[in-house]
Amino acid sequence: MALSERNLSTLRYGDESIAYSVRVNPARRERIAIHVHADGAVEVEAPENASEEAIRKAVMKRARWVIQHVTDARKRFEHVLPRQYVSGEQALYLGRRYVLKVVQVPKAERSIKLKRGLLIVATDSIDGSALRARIRAWYRIRARDYFAGRIEAISKALPWVQEPPAFRLLDMLRDRRFGHTQSVPGQGTARGDRLRHHPRALPPQGTQPQPRVLPPPDALHARLGGSQVPSRSQRRDHPK
Numbered sequence: 001m002a003l004s005e006r007n008l009s010t011l012r013y014g015d016e017s018i019a020y021s022v023r024v025n026p027a028r029r030e031r032i033a034i035h036v037h038a039d040g041a042v043e044v045e046a047p048e049n050a051s052e053e054a055i056r057k058a059v060m061k062r063a064r065w066v067i068q069h070v071t072d073a074r075k076r077f078e079h080v081l082p083r084q085y086v087s088g089e090q091a092l093y094l095g096r097r098y099v100l101k102v103v104q105v106p107k108a109e110r111s112i113k114l115k116r117g118l119l120i121v122a123t124d125s126i127d128g129s130a131l132r133a134r135i136r137a138w139y140r141i142r143a144r145d146y147f148a149g150r151i152e153a154i155s156k157a158l159p160w161v162q163e164p165p166a167f168r169l170l171d172m173l174r175d176r177r178f179g180h181t182q183s184v185p186g187q188g189t190a191r192g193d194r195l196r197h198h199p200r201a202l203p204p205q206g207t208q209p210q211p212r213v214l215p216p217p218d219a220l221h222a223r224l225g226g227s228q229v230p231s232r233s234q235r236r237d238h239p240k
Contacts, residue, residue: 009056011042013063018070020044022055032058034066040073042066085131091119093142102126112138143169 011018020034020042028047032055035043046055059066083089089100098119107124112134114120123134147167155164 009044009059011059011063011066013060013067016067018042018066020059020066022046024048034059034062036066036069036073038073039077040070042070083128083132085128085135091135093119093139102131110134140169 008019008021011020022044023046025045026048028045030047032047032050033045035045037043044055044059085100085102087100087102091098091100093114098114098117101118101120103120103122104126105122105124109122110124111122112120119135121131121135123131125131147169148164151167152164155161
């Protein structure tokens with residue numbers, strides 16, 4: 001069986017049986033790498049010319065290390081329950097915690113709003129996946145409006161900016177290797193998904209940051225002592 005066609009294998013060590021996936025990395029020449037992700041998933045990264053037997057031996061050689069890290073990962077998630085998007089769950093927005101309240105209403109009366117520590121979702125469908133999609137869409141709209149307002153306020157304070165620059169929002173993808181979310185930023189991008197977690201780091205809306213004003217060159221020269229500031233050669237020749 002070709003290596004690229006194989007996806008899952010199993011590590012058996014004592015009473016433990018742990019599945020692992022095999023991924024071909026053409027950049028690898030000889031060594032086989034083993035990764036245990038934050039969620040406990042095991043991935044083997046192998047060069048193209050690695051045989052099935054070589055991969056199996058590499059995994060068995062580090063079996064105790066793999067099992068220990070998988071066990072640690074399972075313990076971390078032991079008491080973590082998946083979100084069900086029901087009333088009483090917590091929701092984060094701009095560094096504050098809100099209690100989710102789901103209210104079933106006719107389709108024409110659907111809305112999402114913040115009120116007195118509550119994130120109230122009025123919706124016609126209380127299905128978890130539908131609620132998740134609606135809340136994520138609400139986050140994106142709020143992120144777009146928030147970033148647009150902040151960028152406009154900062155742009156007005158910068159004399160060299162003629163008009164606020166355009167931007168686009170990027171979803172944050174969870175990286176299993178490190179157990180956190182990250183995205184690949186590009187020019188003119190804003191990480192909107194993180195808006196729910198972090199408090200406002202910029203000045204409040206309606207105020208403008210004060211640009212730093214540097215003194216003119218003459219004043220800076222006088223502050224440093226003008227011509228009295230010795231050159232490097234003068235400092236070198238100065239008697240101790």
